[in-house]
Amino acid sequence: MMKMKMKATTLCAGLMVISATAFAQNIKLPAPQKSGGKPLMEALSQRQSMRDFDTKTLGEQTLSNLLWAAYGFNRDDKRTVPSAMNRQEFEVYAVTEKGAYRYNAKDNVLEQVSNKDLRAQTGKQGSTAPLNLVYAYDTKKMSDEKLAYGDCGFISQNVYLYCASEGLATVVRGGGMNKEELAKALSLKQDYAIVFAQTIGYPKK
Numbered sequence: 083m084m085k086m087k088m089k090a091t092t093l094c095a096g097l098m099v100i101s102a103t104a105f106a107q108n109i110k111l112p113a114p115q116k117s118g119g120k121p122l123m124e125a126l127s128q129r130q131s132m133r134d135f136d137t138k139t140l141g142e143q144t145l146s147n148l149l150w151a152a153y154g155f156n157r158d159d160k161r162t163v164p165s166a167m168n169r170q171e172f173e174v175y176a177v178t179e180k181g182a183y184r185y186n187a188k189d190n191v192l193e194q195v196s197n198k199d200l201r202a203q204t205g206k207q208g209s210t211a212p213l214n215l216v217y218a219y220d221t222k223k224m225s226d227e228k229l230a231y232g233d234c235g236f237i238s239q240n241v242y243l244y245c246a247s248e249g250l251a252t253v254v255r256g257g258g259m260n261k262e263e264l265a266k267a268l269s270l271k272q273d274y275a276i277v278f279a280q281t282i283g284y285p286k287k
């Protein structure tokens with residue numbers, strides 16, 4: 083009897099996992115293009131914060147390239163950004179009109195964590211732009227907040243440079259959001275802390 087009850091509980095839990103997975107609309111991104119773009123000195127010349135965004139969405143190829151620039155792997159187990167003590171403590175979330183996704187850099191997949199439009203929760207400035215990235219880190223992997231903020235700066239700067247290279251508008255944002263509420267909406271584990279959000283889109287003409 084006890085065994086049957088346990089089996090039923092296991093089956094139930096299994097079905098819950100399957101149904102949650104079935105609802106998640108993960109996006110397999112095309113492979114990032116690792117060549118082209120403006121020469122570095124030109125991109126540096128054009129790097130700037132821009133705050134007026136067109137509502138036009140970014141294509142999946144652009145998204146893949148951008149996320150790879152932000153936090154992809156450029157070697158077997160190391161990334162496009164340096165990381166204090168190689169802790170690689172960050173997760174990058176992509177928040178769009180269609181939902182919010184965790185960037186799985188190894189598989190180049192956007193794993194859906196919410197099917198809601200959470201853009202306004204990343205801050206008013208990002209509420210109508212097509213994409214907001216949210217940078218959150220595992221405080222268990224990295225206990226020194228200063229080092230984590232330093233690591234986050236590299237991610238953000240890579241995004242700035244990619245945007246400068248591709249003629250996209252971007253601004254990094256340190257405030258203007260309720261980080262605790264946003265962490266809940268993104269289903270972040272308790273040990274994770276949000277550092278910055280960064281808005282990206284085509285410049286408004």
Ligand SMILES: Cc1cc2nc3c(=O)[nH]c(=O)nc-3n(C[C@H](O)[C@H](O)[C@H](O)COP(=O)(O)O)c2cc1C
Nearest residue numbers: 129130131132133205207253254255256257258278
């Ligand atoms: C940590 C950090 C937080 C920022 N937060 C905001 C913000 O909340 N809103 C905003 O419009 N710009 C924000 N910025 C962008 C700065 O205002 C901008 O970098 C600065 O004015 C210099 O302009 P530039 O990036 O075009 O060189 C932030 C920049 C940094 C580095």
